[in-house]
Amino acid sequence: MARRPTTFDPFNAVAEPRRRKILNLLMRGERSVNGVARMLHFKQPQVSKHLRVLKQVGLVRVRGAGKQRMYRLNGKGLKPMHDWVSSFERFWNESFDRLADYLKELQSEEKPHGPKE
Numbered sequence: 001m002a003r004r005p006t007t008f009d010p011f012n013a014v015a016e017p018r019r020r021k022i023l024n025l026l027m028r029g030e031r032s033v034n035g036v037a038r039m040l041h042f043k044q045p046q047v048s049k050h051l052r053v054l055k056q057v058g059l060v061r062v063r064g065a066g067k068q069r070m071y072r073l074n075g076k077g078l079k080p081m082h083d084w085v086s087s088f089e090r091f092w093n094e095s096f097d098r099l100a101d102y103l104k105e106l107q108s109e110e111k112p113h114g115p116k117e
Contacts, residue, residue, distance in 0.1 A: 008056075008057065009057065010057040010058065010059055010077060010078075010080060010081060011080075011081065011084075013053050013054060013056075013057045013059060014059070014081070016050070016053075018040075018042065018046070018050055019050050019053065019054055021040055022036055022040065022047070022050055022051065022054065022060075023054070023059060023060075023073060025039055025040060026060060026071060026072055026073040027073050029072070030070045030071065030072040031070070031071055031072075032065075032068045032069065032070055032071070033047050033048050033051060033068075033069060033071070034068075036051070036071070051071055054071075055071075057077065058074055058076070058077035059073070059074055059077040059078065060072065060073060060074055060077075061073075061074045
């Protein structure tokens, strides 16, 4: 089965490491394209391309501010990823509980069982 185009799927969009860096930066606040480029040491055309993809999949929002376009994180767009990752929470919690039980068992086996004569 063919992958969905990056511009339609937030999971594919965030698979690109530079886009994740942009999202991490925007999590701290709204930025212009040039602001993102400067902060991340990326070229402006690259940032514009990545922001366009992130906007198309609904992960960022844009507003006009004079001649600038200001980008900010759209938390609602992250919900499908949050829901998917959250589905693994039970698995990990149960795995860590089993590990904790096993470690307690090992520790109790190591304790001395009274004074040796």
